[in-house]
Amino acid sequence: xxxxxxxxxxxxxxxxxxxxxxxxxxxxxxxxxxxxxxxxxxxxxxxxxxxxxxxxxxxxxxxxxxxxxxxxxxxxxxxxxxxxxxxxxxxxxxxxxxxxxxxxxxxxxxxxxxxxxxxxxxxxxxxxxxxxxxxxxxxxxxxxxxxxxxxxxxxxxxxxxxxxxxxxxxxxxxxxxxxxxxxxxxxxxxxxxxxxxxxxxxxxxxxxxxxxxxxxxxxxxxxxxxxxxxxxxxxxxxxxxxxxxxxxxxxxxxxxxxxxxxxxxxxxxxxxxxxxxxxxxxxxxxxxxxx
Amino acid sequence: xxxxxxxxxxxxxxxxxxxxxxxxxxxxxxxxxxxxxxxxxxxxxxxxxxxx
Numbered sequence: 001x002x003x004x005x006x007x008x009x010x011x012x013x014x015x016x017x018x019x020x021x022x023x024x025x026x027x028x029x030x031x032x033x034x035x036x037x038x039x040x041x042x043x044x045x046x047x048x049x050x051x052x053x054x055x056x057x058x059x060x061x062x063x064x065x066x067x068x069x070x071x072x073x074x075x076x077x078x079x080x081x082x083x084x085x086x087x088x089x090x091x092x093x094x095x096x097x098x099x100x101x102x103x104x105x106x107x108x109x110x111x112x113x114x115x116x117x118x119x120x121x122x123x124x125x126x127x128x129x130x131x132x133x134x135x136x137x138x139x140x141x142x143x144x145x146x147x148x149x150x151x152x153x154x155x156x157x158x159x160x161x162x163x164x165x166x167x168x169x170x171x172x173x174x175x176x177x178x179x180x181x182x183x184x185x186x187x188x189x190x191x192x193x194x195x196x197x198x199x200x201x202x203x204x205x206x207x208x209x210x211x212x213x214x215x216x217x218x219x220x221x222x223x224x225x226x227x228x229x230x231x232x233x234x235x236x237x238x239x240x241x242x243x244x245x246x247x248x249x250x251x252x253x254x255x256x257x258x259x260x261x262x263x264x265x266x267x268x269x270x271x272x273x274x275x276x277x278x279x280x281x282x283x284x285x286x287x288x289x290x291x
Numbered sequence: 292x293x294x295x296x297x298x299x300x301x302x303x304x305x306x307x308x309x310x311x312x313x314x315x316x317x318x319x320x321x322x323x324x325x326x327x328x329x330x331x332x333x334x335x336x337x338x339x340x341x342x343x
Contacts, residue, residue, distance in 0.1 A: 037292045045322065052327045122340045124332050134340070149340040228341050251341055259338040 053154045057128075061156035064129035069117040072101040076176045094139055094175060096120045103140055104174040105131060105148070105158075108289045109165060116158045118173075122149045131158050131250075134231050140173045140180045141272055144243045147231035152252040152263070159252035162265055167197075167219045168204040170286035171248060171267055177275050181286045182248040182267035183207045185219040203289065206270040211244050213237050221264040222254055230264045245269065 094102050101117035108114070122132040131150035138144030150159035165171075165184050173180040185207065190197045198204035210217065216236040229236045230251065233243040246269035254263035276282050296314075300307040 033294075034292050041292075048319065048322055049327055049330075052323055053331070056323055056327075057331075127340075132340075223341070225338065225341055230341055253336070253338060257336065259336045262341050264341075 055154075057154040058156055061128050061130070061151075061154075065117060065156055068101040068119060068129050069104075072104070072117050096133075096139075099123070099126045099129070101130070102133070102175070106172040106174070106287055107165070107170075108172065108287050109169050109291070110161060112287075112290060116150075116156070118148055127151060128155050130156065137231055137249075138233065138243075138246065140175050140248075141178065141246055141269065143246050144233040145231055145235060145247045145249050146173070147249040147251065149251045152254070153256055159250060159263075160256075162250060162252050162263055163220070163254075165220070165265055168201055168207050170203070170289055171250070172284055172286050173248070179271075179273050179275065179284045180246075180269060181271040181284050182246075183270045183286075184265060184267045185210070185217060187219045191218055203286075207268060210268065213241050213244070217247075217266050219266055221266070222261050223264055225259065225262055227262070230262070230266075235266065 096102055098121045099119055101119050103118045104115055105118050106115045116130045118131050118133055119126050119129055120133050120135065122134055126132045127149060131148045134147040134149065137147040140146055151157050152159050152162070167184050167186045167190055169184050171182045171184075173182065183203065183206070186194045186197065191209075194209055198207060213234050214237075217234075221230065223230055231249055232239065232241075234241040235247070235249065248267040248269070250265045250267075252263050253259045254261045271284065271286070273284060297307065297311065300310050302310070
């Protein structure tokens with residue numbers, strides 16, 4: 001880059017070149033200079049990519065998430081269909097359309113403003129708009145495993161702090177007509193003496209030990225990406241095992257900034273209530289647990 | 292490289308600075324809105340799902 005002002009218009013190559021014909025050293029200097037500039041440019045591009053991944057994708061995703069939420073709100077306002085789940089069986093199916101929102105997810109521990117619209121499917125494109133429901137897994141409230149994937153870094157990063165959830169913390173799912181409260185299962189170190197641990201918090205009241213077929217299911221788990229069993233109706237069990245409870249499973253990448261492993265959080269359904277159309281501001285109690 | 296570009300820019304200093312800024316912003320916009328969105332899905336570290 002020329003530095004000596006006034007040289008630009010005189011047709012000289014660079015400000016620091018002396019008068020006279022080009023020397024053999026000038027050529028080498030030129031090559032080194034250009035190489036240096038290229039390397040600096042490459043470095044800047046990589047840095048810009050990091051900025052893009054961490055911040056710019058958040059902006060793009062926030063817009064898409066807003067659109068998905070607006071579309072869902074609109075739909076709920078216009079066709080509040082019956083959405084009744086009894087004994088783990090849904091009597092009326094939620095309409096699922098690829099890439100479209102169908103439920104809202106709240107994690108009160110992450111703050112009152114933490115809510116995302118959950119979309120159907122787990123393609124890259126869908127996950128840019130928000131957390132995605134693994135196709136074919138259970139729906140909210142159903143017996144089986146309602147499984148959701150979400151980004152940990154960038155793209156809105158819905159599951160950035162998933163590792164901070166503790167056993168009995170709530171994740172609330174809202175559908176067009178119901179609220180479902182799921183609570184995190186005991187982690188491995190608590191599971192053995194759960195009966196004594198659970199008495200420490202009233203939130204744990206309905207988080208009970210699950211049946212024998214669930215003996216490998218803990219609140220938090222870190223698995224290899226190939227472990228598809230985490231989203232089975234009964235996680236890690238042999239296929240065909242009949243689910244006895246309604247689970248919610250959240251998956252994201254682990255550790256942060258890597259896709260080496262997956263962080264898995266399993267929760268169990270503890271409460272469900274139908275929305276009261278006469279009192280739309282009546283919210284489940286779990287939504288106000290913000291610590 | 293940058294010296295060459297600078298010398299190709301026409302006009303007085305003010306115009307050149309403006310042009311150079313516009314060029315730089317254009318390149319950044321091209322990277323952010325076209326190149327990176329295209330490149331990103333081809334990279335490996337953004338997978339959050341398990342295999343089904």
